[in-house]
Amino acid sequence: MADRTPNGAGDGDGIRTFPFPVDLSVGGVGIQVGPMGTERRWHADAPLERVHRIDFHVVMLFTGGPVRHMIDFAEYEAHAGDLLWIRPGQVHRFSRSSEYRGSVLTMQPGFLPRATVEATGLYRYDLPPLLRPDAPHLAALRASLTHLQREYEDTETLPPSLHASVLRHSLTAFLLRLAHLAASSAEAARRQADTTFTLFRDAVEKDFAANHSVSAYADALGYSRRTLVRAVRAATGETPKGFIDKRVVLEAKRLLAHTDLPIGRVGAAVGFPDAANFSKFFQLHTGQTPVAFRAELR
Template identity: 90%
Template structure:
């Protein structure tokens, strides 16, 4: 990546969190812009292929692909012209086999004012991390990022206060384009989804910790089980039960990775009062026990 950070801290769950390296950015400002490359890392003691967190934003614009990258336990495949937007606190891991080529922007939280943060959706964790702009959008994003990089590297023509102000404006222009793309992508996904599935998905999101029953969801939504099966399969290719189980597994993985909760409490938090049943369920869907999964992240 752009530079190496001087250290990283654990969050009590064995996953290291690496801070934004202000002292290594040009002029000590709160952003970095530069080329991606396999020879860089956040820290010399933390290989990028290990699961880790960062406390800053990362936007990668790829010029080659495909590149596989894990974000919050979901695998994404980016092609040339795609972008990945990783937000602070998300667990992620770089691929051992993919070559990362393109440009990368990193940004420290607090570099932009609150109004800009809200306008650009910097903390919209509901938006997709993988973005695929069309040709005009990609050209505009490339131009905006190239301009931002020029301003970032130009430390001679203006005093630091003006240099930083211009960086904020240039960064805002890029992020507004990026946020529009992210919101448009999410909206397009919603428009293509059947309303039956959308209601089911929202119900699962609100109830998966206590309700794993397809029939119960169908009854509460006023659908027959057959209608629900058709809608979910059309939208995702999965059965309703498979969709529910996938969400439960994701939450269990997050709790195992982010917390020191005992295995039994993790199971109870996702609807399994009996620890043995939780372990059996988790192993069935992941091929690992919760203990092994947690150990491999540490």
Template identity: 80%
Template sequence: MRTLPFPTARSVGGVGMQVATMDDGTAWRADAPAHRVHRIDFHVVMFFSAGPVRHMIDFAEYEATAGDVLWIRPGQVHRFSARDGYRGTVLTMQPGFLPRPVVEATGLYRYDLPPLLRPAPDELDALLASLTQLRREYEDTALPPALHSSVLRHQLTAFLLRLAHLAASSAEAERHRADTTFTLFRDAVERGFATNHSVSAYADALAVSRRTLVRAVRAATGQTPKGFIDRRVVLEAKRLLAHTDLPIGRVGAAVGFPDAANFSKFFHQHTDMTPAAFRTELRQGAGAG
């Protein structure tokens, strides 16, 4: 896999950043097929004025549309869509262009933050105004080179502080949504596990995508939604086997398995024991105590 360096030669005055229009391919794409998977050693921030556009970052697909922002950090693997048209403005920058205190304050290496940002209209207006001013300064060749670079660093810092605040706020909002989604899922499973073992059915009932549900449950428990459902079913089956004299088939039916053979297979997969063996072992142990 190719790692593409920052194309300094394309920058105005050779500075460590660029601002360009995305539909001008020569201004912002490195010399490589953009639709192939590659790694970059610089930052890319894309502001979309149209969409949708599907873009892969670290093997996850993101769909961006007008008003959305994608922030790709150094070292991340990504791929441009070969079919979608990219429209908007792009900022690229070398990691070393800004001093370390600014790098830390702006969270340039916060890989835990989401790449896809969806700013509110007022946030987007403020970011675009700051980006417009940055582009104006970037294209101003009247200044001496040293002063040009100094002005750009100050303007870029102001822009990145706004962007970093948006990224951190988006991450916090995403965590809150994930917590809420998991809580609703957990409650729905508690009500419906005896008849509903389908992840897609729970996602539909909660009006979220299956992918969103997977992320929320994994963030809260480290499990998949299917694993969470199965654990709850097994727990209930164990309770019934331990505390009732229901036949195995009736226990299976009580947790959503009308066919006793399917229930026994499911139970064995998750416990390495048949339901009958579990019940016998539990009761023999209780008698010995």
């Protein structure tokens, strides 16, 4: 699979997209497995320390930490035994100050058949990217990934077609374990969430572009403001207003990064008819003006 341009292509938003580096894979197959390291790159020109996008899957299993890694403008802190799963199209950035140690798996879309893709939830963008398995699950994942790496590196005992087939089966076994962990983690988080917070979260997701008022949400849901504050603080550690503002900022960042909309129209899209008020709000919460944020990504 050739690169779209010599330096990776953008999607009209100034953020480069890098394809799966088939030329760097053993035997030209659609996966790579190996140790993390500064010498491992998606592409010779891929700016790992800057915001960029990839069109393939990345799973990092850490043996050290902490490592801070940005995925879709959210910062995640991973420690030894944690995994990060980055899916195609997600924007991310490596940390200059973190030492990445462990194993990394990259996989080209299309390497696995459709039934396996569906069974393993490869495109479940609703699942959390940061996974923290318990000791038994971690041991099983490590063993499965080690086996996959051995099969990946063994190009002598099987002809290429059988080698690729064995890799698909080994990869499927690892991904089924990983998908189970991701789904279980998401379900545990849902069970722990208070019903009040869940209703508030869903209401914010639906109306954040037009409604920034905590009292309005409380009235609409039939709760007192105090009840809503307690529920949101218990679930997230922050106030309802802070939760709303974070969602507004995230949407503004996405629009600034992924579109060429004028700043005023971005502000209007997230509930600020006045461009100056939007700029003040954005700078208060990010430390940057919308113009500076967009320029940093271009």
